[in-house]
Amino acid sequence: MKNLKKELHFFFKLSVLSFLFIFSLTLKLGAQETAQPSSENTETAQEKTEDKTNDKTKKKEASEFEEKRDTILYGTGDDILELIKRLKSDEDDRFDADLQKIFAETKIPAIRDALFAYFAEKKNDCLKADALMVLENKEDFPQETVRSAISYIRELAIYEGIDSLxxxxxxxxxEYRDLCIxxxxxxxxxxxAVFLTELFDSEASDDEKKSLIIKQNIMFALEELHPAEIWDFLIRVAEDSDxxxxxxxxxVSALGKIGDERAIPILSEIFEDKDPILRTAAIKGIAGFKDAKAKNIIIQAFKDSYYKVRLQAIQSAKEEKAEDAVPFILYRAKKDPENTVRIAAIEALSHFNNAEANEWLVDSFNEEKTGLSLRLKIAESLLKNNFDLIYEDVKAAAxxxxxEKQKNKFSAELGKTISTVENTGTAPIAEAYLNHKDPIFKSIGLDMFKRNRYPELIPLVSEIAEDEKNGALSRRAKDLLHADPTESKAGEASGNTSTPQDKQTGK
Known part of the structure; x- marks a missing residue:
C-alpha cells in the first residue's frame, strides 16, 4: 500500500512538471510569433506602405494640377503668361482646352499673342477661326496681335487667309508687309507667286533702303515657292547685272529649284562670276541636277576660295547623297581653315556611313587635341545619324x-549634347548625371530624361522630385513625372539603340 502511494505521488509530480514545461513553451512561442510576424503579414505591411506612398504621390499630383488650373481660372495676366511659358517648356498639353477658352475670353493682348505663338509651335489649328477673324478686322486689334495672327497662319499653312494677306x-x-510676303x-x-512678281516689278518706294528690303523679301518668298510659272521672271532677274x-x-537659286535642265548652262555661267554670293547661289541651284556637268561644278565648289561656297557645296552634296563627294567632304573636315566649314563637313559625313570617314570621326572624337567644338559636333551628329558607331565611345568619355572635376566643362557640354538625342540607349549616361551631386549635372540628367523618359530611371527621378532640398530641380522632376508619356520625345522602347534611319526603314 505504501509503495502504491509513493508511485502515485511520483506520477503526480511528473505530470505537474510536464504541464509547467508545456505551458512555458507555449508562452515563448506566442511571444516569438508576436515579435516576428509571418512573411504574409510582412508583405501586407509593405503593401500598405507602398499604397500610402502612392496615395501621397497622387495627392501631390492632384494638388499641382489644381494649382495650374487655379492659375488659369483666377490668375493675373502675368501669372497666366508665366504658366504658358512653363507648359510650353514642359510640353504639358493637359490644359490646351482651357487655354483655348482663355483666348476667347481674355481682354489682354499679350495673352492672345502668347497663345497664338504657343499653338503655332504645336501646329494646333484650334485658333484658326480666330486668326482669320483678326486678319479680316485688323483695325480692331493691336498691331502685335495682328502680327501674331499672320505668323500663326503662316506656321499652320492656312490657305484660307491668302486673300487677307x-x-x-x-x-x-x-506695317505687316514683310510678314505677309x-x-x-x-x-x-x-x-x-505671279502676284508677288507683279508686286516686285511695281515696287517704287522713294526710300531706296526700304524698297530693297521689300524686293529681297519678295524674292525669298519666290525662292520658297519656285513654280515653273515664274521661269522667265527669274531668268530676267538673275541675268540683270544692275x-x-x-x-x-x-x-538664281530659285531657278535651279524649278528643276528644268535648261537652267544648267545658265547656272554654270553664273558660277564663274567673281561675286561669291552668286557662285554660292549657283551651287545651291544646281544641286538637284544629276547631269555630269552639274556634278562637276559642285566638286569644283569644294575648292572655292570663299568659305560660303564650300559650305554650300557640303550642304548640296549631303542633300543629294552624293557618295562621290565624300573624299572632298572628309578633306574639308580635316583641313579646312574655317571652323564652321569643318563642323558642317563633320555633320555631313555622319549621313554617309562611309568606312574611312567613320574611322576618322571616331578617332577624332577620342582625341582630346581635336578641340571641344569639333568633338561635340562629332558626338551629336553620330549619335543622331549612326548611334551604334559612336555610343560606347561617348558613354566612356562622358x-x-x-x-573628374577638371573636365567639368567638357562633361557638361557633352551632357547637353547627349540630351538632344532621342534614343533610350543613353540611359546609363543619364543615370550618372542624375546621381551627380552638382545641380547642374542633375539638371542635364533631367534634360536627358525629358527627351527619352527612360522607364528604368523613373524611381531615380522620383527621388529627386521627393527631396525638397533639390529646390527647383524637385519641382521640375515632378513636372516631368506627371507629363503625359505619349507626348514625350522618347524612344520606342527601353534600351532601344536603333538609329533614325532604322526607324524610317523599319529595321
Missing amino acids: RTILKDEES SAIGKIGKPDD ENTIIRGTA LKAIS
Whole structure:
C-alpha cells in the first residue's frame, strides 16, 4: 500500500512538471510569433506602405494640377503668361482646352499673342477661326496681335487667309508687309507667286533702303515657292547685272529649284562670276541636277576660295547623297581653315556611313587635341545619324569626364549634347548625371530624361522630385513625372539603340 502511494505521488509530480514545461513553451512561442510576424503579414505591411506612398504621390499630383488650373481660372495676366511659358517648356498639353477658352475670353493682348505663338509651335489649328477673324478686322486689334495672327497662319499653312494677306500687301504703307510676303511664300500657290512678281516689278518706294528690303523679301518668298510659272521672271532677274546681288542670287537659286535642265548652262555661267554670293547661289541651284556637268561644278565648289561656297557645296552634296563627294567632304573636315566649314563637313559625313570617314570621326572624337567644338559636333551628329558607331565611345568619355572635376566643362557640354538625342540607349549616361551631386549635372540628367523618359530611371527621378532640398530641380522632376508619356520625345522602347534611319526603314 505504501509503495502504491509513493508511485502515485511520483506520477503526480511528473505530470505537474510536464504541464509547467508545456505551458512555458507555449508562452515563448506566442511571444516569438508576436515579435516576428509571418512573411504574409510582412508583405501586407509593405503593401500598405507602398499604397500610402502612392496615395501621397497622387495627392501631390492632384494638388499641382489644381494649382495650374487655379492659375488659369483666377490668375493675373502675368501669372497666366508665366504658366504658358512653363507648359510650353514642359510640353504639358493637359490644359490646351482651357487655354483655348482663355483666348476667347481674355481682354489682354499679350495673352492672345502668347497663345497664338504657343499653338503655332504645336501646329494646333484650334485658333484658326480666330486668326482669320483678326486678319479680316485688323483695325480692331493691336498691331502685335495682328502680327501674331499672320505668323500663326503662316506656321499652320492656312490657305484660307491668302486673300487677307494679299489685301494687306496692296496697302503700300502696311506695317505687316514683310510678314505677309513671308506667309505667302510659305502657303502660296503658283498664281500667288505671279502676284508677288507683279508686286516686285511695281515696287517704287522713294526710300531706296526700304524698297530693297521689300524686293529681297519678295524674292525669298519666290525662292520658297519656285513654280515653273515664274521661269522667265527669274531668268530676267538673275541675268540683270544692275540688280542687287542678293536679289540676283536668290533668283538664281530659285531657278535651279524649278528643276528644268535648261537652267544648267545658265547656272554654270553664273558660277564663274567673281561675286561669291552668286557662285554660292549657283551651287545651291544646281544641286538637284544629276547631269555630269552639274556634278562637276559642285566638286569644283569644294575648292572655292570663299568659305560660303564650300559650305554650300557640303550642304548640296549631303542633300543629294552624293557618295562621290565624300573624299572632298572628309578633306574639308580635316583641313579646312574655317571652323564652321569643318563642323558642317563633320555633320555631313555622319549621313554617309562611309568606312574611312567613320574611322576618322571616331578617332577624332577620342582625341582630346581635336578641340571641344569639333568633338561635340562629332558626338551629336553620330549619335543622331549612326548611334551604334559612336555610343560606347561617348558613354566612356562622358562617365570618365563627369568623375573628374577638371573636365567639368567638357562633361557638361557633352551632357547637353547627349540630351538632344532621342534614343533610350543613353540611359546609363543619364543615370550618372542624375546621381551627380552638382545641380547642374542633375539638371542635364533631367534634360536627358525629358527627351527619352527612360522607364528604368523613373524611381531615380522620383527621388529627386521627393527631396525638397533639390529646390527647383524637385519641382521640375515632378513636372516631368506627371507629363503625359505619349507626348514625350522618347524612344520606342527601353534600351532601344536603333538609329533614325532604322526607324524610317523599319529595321
